[in-house]
Amino acid sequence: xxxxxxxxxxxxxxxxxxxxxxxxxxxxxxxxxxxxxxxxxxxxxxxxxxxxxxxxxxxxxxxxxxxxxxxxxxxxxxxxxxxxxxxxxxxxxxxxxxxxxxxxxxxxxxxxxxxxxxxxxxxxxxxxxxxxxxxxxxxxxxxxxxxxxxxxxxxxxxxxxxxxxxxxxxxxxxxxxxxxxxxxxxxxxxxxxxxxxxxxxxxxxxxxxxxxx
Numbered sequence: 001x002x003x004x005x006x007x008x009x010x011x012x013x014x015x016x017x018x019x020x021x022x023x024x025x026x027x028x029x030x031x032x033x034x035x036x037x038x039x040x041x042x043x044x045x046x047x048x049x050x051x052x053x054x055x056x057x058x059x060x061x062x063x064x065x066x067x068x069x070x071x072x073x074x075x076x077x078x079x080x081x082x083x084x085x086x087x088x089x090x091x092x093x094x095x096x097x098x099x100x101x102x103x104x105x106x107x108x109x110x111x112x113x114x115x116x117x118x119x120x121x122x123x124x125x126x127x128x129x130x131x132x133x134x135x136x137x138x139x140x141x142x143x144x145x146x147x148x149x150x151x152x153x154x155x156x157x158x159x160x161x162x163x164x165x166x167x168x169x170x171x172x173x174x175x176x177x178x179x180x181x182x183x184x185x186x187x188x189x190x191x192x193x194x195x196x197x198x199x200x201x202x203x204x205x206x207x208x209x210x211x212x213x
Contacts, residue, residue: 002181002213003161004106006133006151009116011044011167012185012201013093014123016081016113023076024055027069033057045168047112047141048074078115086124092201097128099206106130108151110164110171112141131155143170145178152180163213165201167191181213 010016021040028035035055043051048070061069100107107129109116114135120126131154138146152159164175167185172194175182184191185198196212198204 001161002105002163002210004108004152004155004157004163005100006108006110006148006162006164006175006180008045008164008166008168008171009109009111009113009119012090012165013125014084014088014090014119016084016119017044019077019080019084022080023073024051026076027073028055030072031069033059045112045142045166045170047135048114050141074114078118081115081119081122084119084122089123089125090201092204094125096201096204096206097125101128103206106155106157108133108155108162110148110151111135112147142168142174143177145174145180148175148178148180152178163209166194183209183213 007013020043021037024040024043025035033055039055042054046054052066052070052073097107108131109120109129110133112135113119116134117132120129131151133147133151133154135141137150140146148164149159152162159179162180163183164180165183165185166172166175169190172182172184172191176193182194183196183198184194185200188197191197196209
């Protein structure tokens, strides 16, 4: 029996990938590094620290400088998302959240972002989430299962009765490792190991999900 759904944020409920790309690109330019959109794709679902290490491509920096660069990137990102609003919710997401809520399912957020609460507030949908697990919640981020396990623990539920909705390879791998059922949002080459794959949430209904898991 499914009792709860745990949603990733970026790429599932809203798309802040462009803002992240612009922030990382600006940081890379500060440091005279090359950073492309292809490089940015590798950061999907990855924590801020691991994203920075990927951006640096093996270049070694002191810990203090790494911390400063992460803070600088985040300040750029926060600057870019000032105008995010309910119009930035991806098609189908709000309708699915409403249907889950009206049918008594618990809902949690499982996002590696440390700005997840702020983004939910700007989108006007924080009220839909019973629990929020974010970049501050666990030490080890995706593809480790810890973030989703933390969300399930917050809901006081076993992973086997929770469904994770994710758009990143690392997120699906994390959910599978944690014993969750999975819905992958995106192309098969990225989320094909999920139990159920959808291009997006547009037009998706609860009955479709239940019949496919």
